[in-house]
Amino acid sequence: MTLRDFIDKLLRRQPASATTAKERLQLVLAHDRSDLNPELLEQMRKEILEVVSRYVEIDLSEGDVSLETEDRVTALVANLPIRRAKVLPTQAAGTDAPESPEVSQEAEETAPVSEAEKETVAS
């Protein structure tokens, strides 16, 4: 962020058009390079959130799955703040698993935890 961007933000002015251009380009290039259209990405995002929320309770309002590019390498970045670990149904229904309550408590204390999953798609 440049000084100009910072002042623009303070005054709630529109950001400089070069900043907007850069952000738009990075986004569109991430899609171009990975050959994923926005609908497909949205579907993938939903499924990822679905799978992750099966295991841990995540903050859906803060969660973000997006494509980022750096040095012509595209990465899928998922930033999912974890509220708390879920007690897995198999463990809850089965014999009293000794470690599961401890795990959930620990997760509660350290939440939110940001998990970054990176997957390299062809350069």
Place this chain on the structure above:
Amino acid sequence: MTSTGCRYILICSGKGGVGKTTLTANLGIALARQGMRTAVLDADFGLRNLDLLLGLENRIVYTAQDVLSETCRLEQALVKHKQEPDLALLPAGNPRMLEWLKPEDMQKIAAMLGEIHDIVLIDCPAGIEDGFKNAAAAAQEAIVITTPEVSAVRDADRVIGLLNTRGIKPIQMVLNRVRPKMMANQEMLAVDDVTDILALPLLGLVLEDEQVIVSTNRGEPLTLNGSNSPAATAYGNIARRICGEDVPLIDPSKVKQGLRAKFSRLMQTKIF
């Protein structure tokens, strides 16, 4: 490709109108000035314009297609520049051509040019279809030219991807039509933004310059008449870098040194 010491450089952009042909014409003259035997191959036969920018439009008799069909010899088809005899133009074909050239044809013609030249510049047509594929088939290295605009950068990115899959390297970048004042006001993508996004080394920066239009009107590239306009200097420097000389890049933020420019530069300080 052939084992001769000739360099085959593709000049491409993806998007049309960003300055491929102007760069090819100016580099052709500048490289010939440095004593390099230079050939410029206009691979854009549908809408060819390199002849016009070099002022050679009335002297074209044959094309690469005539050479390939053995209607004439290569020496007959080459159009020597009047003031720079070390520069020769070869159009790939004419717009009324019945049969389109194939990638193998372009390779063959480039190899023939390579036997009697030190450097072959291939002016690539816009787009990423057959015209691009033909031109790229004849090249070993590439210069991607783009401007600090979203559409041009996006198209350049597509082209770079295609060049990478073809194993063409090195790929270097020329950033054209830079407006220092707009960059200082953050109303134009910064040089670093473009090089970061495209991840290519910068071969040259060309400032927006009205003299380019004047020179194309006359069919006399800026590098021909020793002009010291900003674009002329930039093209000359690019040619010297191609020959291996270490010429520093200009810094657009230092072009205008008024109080306003200093303030604009302060506003661009990265704070976090």
